[in-house]
Amino acid sequence: MAGLTHPNLVVLTGAGLSAESGVPTFRGTYGLWEGHHVEEVASPQAFKAVPEMVHRFYNMRRASLKTVEPNAAHHALVRLEKAWPGSFLHVTQNVDDLNERAGAEKLLHMHGQLKKIRCLNCRNVMHWEEDLDISTVCPECATAGKLRPDIVWFGEVPYHIEEISQALETVDIFVCIGTSGVVYPAAGFARQAASKGAKRLIEINLEATEISSHFTDQRQGTAGEEVPRLVEELLKEVL
Numbered sequence: 577m578a579g580l581t582h583p584n585l586v587v588l589t590g591a592g593l594s595a596e597s598g599v600p601t602f603r604g605t606y607g608l609w610e611g612h613h614v615e616e617v618a619s620p621q622a623f624k625a626v627p628e629m630v631h632r633f634y635n636m637r638r639a640s641l642k643t644v645e646p647n648a649a650h651h652a653l654v655r656l657e658k659a660w661p662g663s664f665l666h667v668t669q670n671v672d673d674l675n676e677r678a679g680a681e682k683l684l685h686m687h688g689q690l691k692k693i694r695c696l697n698c699r700n701v702m703h704w705e706e707d708l709d710i711s712t713v714c715p716e717c718a719t720a721g722k723l724r725p726d727i728v729w730f731g732e733v734p735y736h737i738e739e740i741s742q743a744l745e746t747v748d749i750f751v752c753i754g755t756s757g758v759v760y761p762a763a764g765f766a767r768q769a770a771s772k773g774a775k776r777l778i779e780i781n782l783e784a785t786e787i788s789s790h791f792t793d794q795r796q797g798t799a800g801e802e803v804p805r806l807v808e809e810l811l812k813e814v815l
């Protein structure tokens with residue numbers, strides 16, 4: 577960015593980042609929510625009413641992580657993280673582990689993670705790769721039937737909001753990749769970044785979104801093509 581040698585960068589990613597890896601998005605054709613009410617599987621009310629169904633849904637998604645790999649966009653973001661001279665933060669709404677598997681470290685999962693579970697009895701959060709059901713015993717407190725996916729469901733408060741807000745206070749460049757911009761608070765981050773003085777706001781998506789008007793630079797295309805291109809451009813400007 578002209579005039580700044582160490583600009584602060586915040587990257588927000590959504591389901592479109594992992595789409596080319598074979599992880600379904602939520603909305604749109606073939607989206608996970610196509611034909612379903614999200615509240616049927618992704619809410620505390622659903623978990624109370626039909627826990628077996630909610631477990632089945634997340635077991636299926638957790639197991640499917642074994643069949644996917646990070647794509648060019650995940651790898652490019654890690655290259656950006658490692659080479660960026662200013663502060664860098666990657667905030668993802670994705671619950672898969674593809675960023676970590678590509679090597680990401682400066683990463684916050686604001687909507688939780690498929691490979692984590694939480695005990696409603698002892699409150700411990702644990703790494704978990706297997707299926708979960710209504711009788712699974714907590715490895716920490718030995719109570720049965722109190723484990724849930726560590727996913728932020730509709731109506732729940734996302735993780736790391738304080739840390740994200742702090743990063744947005746001083747952000748110079750805000751990049752938003754593969755999110756439909758309909759789920760708050762993430763959908764409000766572009767506007768927040770602009771109000772805090774970010775001069776450059778870049779969106780990468782297959783199509784225009786609900787929040788496209790907040791960006792100074794909209795790039796329509798696949799994350800797999802557009803993210804590596806953007807990363808090289810940004811690094812050329814600052815290095």
Ligand code: APR
Pocket residue numbers: 589590591592593595596601602603604607614669670687753754755756757758759780781782783785797798799800
């Ligand atoms: N490259 C770039 N963008 C893509 C690609 C791709 N290959 N494929 C799809 N997209 C875009 C779509 O155009 C869409 O705008 O990614 C976006 C995916 O939108 P959603 O499915 O709504 O996913 P996301 O925005 O991450 O959802 C936010 O909603 O249900 C909740 O908690 C869930 O974290 C999720 C949140």
